[in-house]
Amino acid sequence: MNEIKKHTIAVLVDNEAGVLSQVSRLFSRKGYNIESLAVGTTDNPKVSRITIEVLADDDHAYLLSNQLRKLIPVHSLKLLPPEKSIRRELLLLKVKAETAEKRNEIIQIANIFRANIVDVSIGALTLAMIGDESKTEALENILKEFEVLELARTGIVALERGQETINEETKEKGEFNYGKNVL
Amino acid sequence: MMTGAKILIECLLEQGVDTVFGYPGGTILNVYDELYKYEGRIKHILTAHEQGASHAADGYARSTGKVGVCFVTSGPGATNITTGIATAYMDSSPVVFISCNVGEDLIGKDSFQEVDITGITMPITKCNYLVRDVNKLADIVREAFAIARSGRPGPVFIDILQNVSAQEADYTPVPQSQHFTTGRLGALMERSSHNFEAPTPDEDDIDKLVEMIRNSEKPLLICGGGVVRGRAHKEFLEFAEKIDSPVAITVMGGGGFQGRNPLTTGMVGMHGSQASNMACDGCDLLIAVGCRFSNRVALDPESFASQAKIVQIDIDRAEINKNVKTDHHIIGDAKKVLERLNSKIEQQEHDEWKKYVFSFKTETEYEEGGEALTPKQITKTIANLLPQDTIVATDVGQHQMWAIQHFHYDYPGQLLTSGGFGAMGFGLGAAIGAKVGNPEKTVIHVTGDGSFRMNCNELCTEQYYDIPVITFIFNNGVLGMVRQWQTLIKDKRYSQTNLDRGPDFVKLAEAYGLKGRRVATVVELEDAIKEAVSWGHGYVIDCAIDMDEMVKPMVAGGSHITKFIVC
Numbered sequence: 027m028n029e030i031k032k033h034t035i036a037v038l039v040d041n042e043a044g045v046l047s048q049v050s051r052l053f054s055r056k057g058y059n060i061e062s063l064a065v066g067t068t069d070n071p072k073v074s075r076i077t078i079e080v081l082a083d084d085d086h087a088y089l090l091s092n093q094l095r096k097l098i099p100v101h102s103l104k105l106l107p108p109e110k111s112i113r114r115e116l117l118l119l120k121v122k123a124e125t126a127e128k129r130n131e132i133i134q135i136a137n138i139f140r141a142n143i144v145d146v147s148i149g150a151l152t153l154a155m156i157g158d159e160s161k162t163e164a165l166e167n168i169l170k171e172f173e174v175l176e177l178a179r180t181g182i183v184a185l186e187r188g189q190e191t192i193n194e195e196t197k198e199k200g201e202f203n204y205g206k207n208v209l
Numbered sequence: 210m211m212t213g214a215k216i217l218i219e220c221l222l223e224q225g226v227d228t229v230f231g232y233p234g235g236t237i238l239n240v241y242d243e244l245y246k247y248e249g250r251i252k253h254i255l256t257a258h259e260q261g262a263s264h265a266a267d268g269y270a271r272s273t274g275k276v277g278v279c280f281v282t283s284g285p286g287a288t289n290i291t292t293g294i295a296t297a298y299m300d301s302s303p304v305v306f307i308s309c310n311v312g313e314d315l316i317g318k319d320s321f322q323e324v325d326i327t328g329i330t331m332p333i334t335k336c337n338y339l340v341r342d343v344n345k346l347a348d349i350v351r352e353a354f355a356i357a358r359s360g361r362p363g364p365v366f367i368d369i370l371q372n373v374s375a376q377e378a379d380y381t382p383v384p385q386s387q388h389f390t391t392g393r394l395g396a397l398m399e400r401s402s403h404n405f406e407a408p409t410p411d412e413d414d415i416d417k418l419v420e421m422i423r424n425s426e427k428p429l430l431i432c433g434g435g436v437v438r439g440r441a442h443k444e445f446l447e448f449a450e451k452i453d454s455p456v457a458i459t460v461m462g463g464g465g466f467q468g469r470n471p472l473t474t475g476m477v478g479m480h481g482s483q484a485s486n487m488a489c490d491g492c493d494l495l496i497a498v499g500c501r502f503s504n505r506v507a508l509d510p511e512s513f514a515s516q517a518k519i520v521q522i523d524i525d526r527a528e529i530n531k532n533v534k535t536d537h538h539i540i541g542d543a544k545k546v547l548e549r550l551n552s553k554i555e556q557q558e559h560d561e562w563k564k565y566v567f568s569f570k571t572e573t574e575y576e577e578g579g580e581a582l583t584p585k586q587i588t589k590t591i592a593n594l595l596p597q598d599t600i601v602a603t604d605v606g607q608h609q610m611w612a613i614q615h616f617h618y619d620y621p622g623q624l625l626t627s628g629g630f631g632a633m634g635f636g637l638g639a640a641i642g643a644k645v646g647n648p649e650k651t652v653i654h655v656t657g658d659g660s661f662r663m664n665c666n667e668l669c670t671e672q673y674y675d676i677p678v679i680t681f682i683f684n685n686g687v688l689g690m691v692r693q694w695q696t697l698i699k700d701k702r703y704s705q706t707n708l709d710r711g712p713d714f715v716k717l718a719e720a721y722g723l724k725g726r727r728v729a730t731v732v733e734l735e736d737a738i739k740e741a742v743s744w745g746h747g748y749v750i751d752c753a754i755d756m757d758e759m760v761k762p763m764v765a766g767g768s769h770i771t772k773f774i775v776c
Contacts, residue, residue, distance in 0.1 A: 044339075048331060055332065085530070092527035098336045098356065101400055 028083035032061065034106040034113060034184050035091060036192055040099040041067055041074040049076055049100075052093050058082055062115070064181035073101060077183045104192045106184050113184040117162040118144070120152045122173040132172060139165045150175055158182070210377040213343040213369065214239040217307070218247050220350035223385060226278050228269065228645055230254045230262040234282020235322060237309040239374040241280075254645060254674060256638070257666035259286050263293020264638025264664075265645070266304045270297070272600055272622040272643035274440060276357050277304040283311055284322030287368070288329065292632050294364050295333040299629025300461060301438050303362035305353050306330075312372035313341065330366045337366035343376040348392040351383070355394055359405040361525040362438055407524070407542035414539045415549045418496070418520055421537065422554055425494035427562040428454040429514075431477060431506075434461030434628070435499010435523060435543045437621040442466065444547035445498065452557045454496075455566045457485035459506055460613055462499070463624035468617025472563075475571040478506040478770070480610045480760050483569040486770045489514050491565070496520045499543050502532040503629065504766065510534075512769050522546050572614060573761040573776070580730050584608070584683060587752050588615035590731055591653065591681065594738045599651040600625065602640035602678075604660030605633045607689035610760040612655040634663035640678045641670055651742075654680040659688045659708055668721040671747035679741045680749045682714055685756040693759050697774055718749035725749035 039045045046065060053060050062079035082090065087105060095103050106113075123129045132151050136143055141155035155165055162179065186192070211219070217240060221229070229251055233241040244253055256262040259281045266277030277297075281290055287308045297304045310316060311323045327339045335356055338349050346369065353365040388394050389405060397403055422428060430452075436445050442465050449456050449472050456466050457477035466473060475482035477489060489495065495517040500506065502521075507513040510533045518536040521529055522543065529538045539546050575585045588611060591599075601616055602625040603609040609626055618624045625643055627635040640654035661682050671678055683689075688706040695703050718725030724744060726737040734752060741748035762776035 044327065044331075047328070051332060089527070089531060092529075096525070096527050098397070098403065 028085060030081055030083050032108070033080055033082055033087040034108065034111065034182065035078045035080065035087070035094070035103065036106055036184060037076045037078070037094060037103045038068065038101040038192060039074050039076060040101070041072050042099060045074070045099045046076065048097055049078075049094060052090060053078070053080060056086070056090065058086075058090070062179075062181040064115070064183045066183070075183075077181070079182050102192050104186070106186055110188075111184045111186050113158045113182050114156055115159065115162060115182045116180040117155045117157070117165065118152065118178045119155070119166065119169060119174060120150055120176040121169050122149065122175055123151045124149050128172060132169070135165075135168055141165060211380045212239065212243070212377055213346050213374040214243040216343070216346050216378065216380045217350060217369070217374070218243045218251065219380060219382065220347050221251060221278065223351070223382060224276065224354045225385070226251065226276070228252045228254065229278045229280055230256060230265040230269070230642065231280030232256060232259045232262055232282070232286060233280070234286050236283040236311055236371045237280060237286075237374075239371070240307075240309060240369075253280075254641070254670065256641075256670045258664065259289035260293055260634065261638040261641070261664055261667040261670065263290035263304075263306065264296065264635050265642035265670075266306075267293060267297045267302050267635075268602055268625050268639025268642030269646040270302050270304050270642075271300075271625050271639070273646040274622060275646070276354055277302070277642065279304060279306045281306070281308045282322065283309055283326070284324045286322075287324060287326040291329060291333065292634075293638075294330055294366065296627050296630040296632045296635055297364040298333045298335075300627065301362050301434060302364065303357040304364045305357050306364060306366045307369065308366070309369045309371050309374055310339070311370070313370050314372070316370065327366065327368050333364070334366045335363040338368065340367060340369040340373050343373045343378040345393075346373065346378070347380055348394070351388045352393050352397070355388060355405055360407070361435075407545055408540060410539050410541035410546045410549055412549075414537070415546070415553060417537060418539060418550065419553045421494055421518060421520065422452050422557065426559065427492045428452055428494040428496065428559065429488045429492035429517070430454045430456045431495065431497040431500050432456055432458045432462035432466040433498055433500025434459065434465075436462055436465030437499075439499060439524070439543035440621050441498075441543035441547055442621055444544050444551060446470070447551050448547045451551060451554055453559045453563070454557075455484070455488050455563060457481065457488060459500055460626060460628035463613055463626070464618040464621045465499075467619050469619075473571065474566060476614055479508060479764055479766065480614065480762065481764070481770070482571045482573070482614075483762060483773070483776060484566050484571045486762075486764065486773075487569045488566045490516070490769075490771045492517045494518050494520065496522065498522045498547070499524070501528045504532070507533050508764055508770055509767055575761070582729060582731065582734065582752055582754050584611040584754060584758055585615055586731055587681065587683065587734065587754070588612065590734050591738065592616060594735065594742075595653065596651050598623065599653055600640075600643045600647060602626070602636045602643055602652065602654050604636035604656040605631045606657045606660055607685075607693065607758070607760050608655050608657040608660070608683035610690075611683070614760075633660040636660060637664050637667045637678070637680065640680075641667060641676050644676045644678055645674075652678050654678050656680060656682055657689060658682055658684040658686065658714075661714070662708075665717065668718060668723060668747060668749070672722040675746060677746050677748070679738070680747075682749065682751045683754055684714070684751050685754045685758060687756045689756070689758070690760070692756065693763075696757070696759070697763070698765070714749055714751040718747075721747075723747040723749060725751060727751040727753065729753045
């Protein structure tokens, strides 16, 4: 058994009903829990990008990718290694702040993390922050002291660093080109 | 302008479909109404049960190489064919299943006979469609057929809303040759991710394998289902003779390599011959063509062919390294890959290795039972009296293994068996479909009493359309394969495997308007076969065998391939 680690899989798919369940069922069938999932349209409104994070060893991540590539609505797919990609998620966090003193303290912390205060009320503050999971977790941990009322994450989205894109010709892709009708 | 139902039928004609298996119902009424008007151009076979129709369409597809078509109604009609779809999926058989769902105004409201069949069939189809717009119908049907037959073939499901079948749209006929350049398919072809043409193998990969073959002293070939689906039997034969290698055949590979060829070591895997399994363990180069190393072949993936370099040739990228780690692979259509290999490799000789492999038995010798029938006597008698090109459709269990071990298959589509999914009740429907698709050939249905009881209702289809299939029941009064496991693994605790009950299969055949006979000796069996042939209609031969007959050899699941628990 190889080392289990987090894999980021980016998939371009047809922006159609049912495609997401087709993609996600491949993970559940193999017993993989999706750690994070983010879906949105791309510059082409007919195409959506799904970013999936899953804990698996390299072999299984590769097999899963192969299975995903077979789906007709899948245009392209790339495994994004963490060291070569930018990964971000948006965190919304509502924290209890009943006194001016507490509010100030939270605002200071928010400044350090470059988080924005997006809503203020008498009893609570809502913060928004963009970062990868280590940053969002750090903020979350610190704010635990103040009692977190509610929390929502978008899930990680990722792009490769540099000029390369998901549609780039790569060695892996090259192998696919001669065996691509794996329909 | 045409209704959706008429467009559907026109699209089937575009594909050259002349036979449909199915069962009508409320939501698919419009389609059947059109079918009525097209009588004479499309033949419809009405089965007793939707499951029978699904297996018949599958059997038709496997035996003819064409795409099978099956119509059902919504709800229970659709769920009844799920076993048939899964069977076709596991064995890569090209079938297009078409159902109609309730109308747009009723969908999602738990209406009468409504079910989310596209959701249900998602994991057991190559892809499926819910058609909500009549303008997209023709394009979707074209795409469905192309996907079903291309690459690694498989089932595709189209669910059409009832209102779509009634709505009208413009329809322009498009000849099949232009499907890939127009509409949805055209758009799909422009994407880099998918291609419908069989991939041309990579020359570097071919060269690497040629070098590996030259360096090998003990090669072994595995003939898998891909050789059958790719109709690559001629190229495979040339390849095997050129590299002078023994050939082990999987269940799905039956017909991909001549069963009588001196290079055949017989079946491989759980019930594989000693020669096949020993060769697997002893070879230094194992080349698997169109084989996914299922757990019935590579029983223990870790120790499987542990001394060998394993090479996988497959059209499906996702099969590479899925079950067994390979040393080299070639992605491509079996036919094209083998053609390239044949053109590059020179004649090899492996006499010593062959001598070793064939010192083991390629077929289990059973004791001759004298007067009483044994499984081998039944298969021998059948083979003696019926033509060599007889199509054999089996169900699942002991009789299936005997039929695969002891009949010799010569061409793809001669053996129809539910190898991957193992669906009992597959055989009779498949035999009907095969006979409809191959009226000039003799078609037999080999079954057990347990399997036959599951879908014997299709005898009425046989009778009504006069489809002369001869059914051979290996009747041991027990669920033989499970009983065999209970004998060997469960200390003879025969839990719920006793099938000592009705009906009388001969009377059953007669009740359906067919003939039947119960036989207990070789002479009686010979007489019955002769009568069945001369009678020329559906016939059931109920062969009494002993309940303790076993399929030999056997290796338990998960253990080393040469660890026979019976041989």
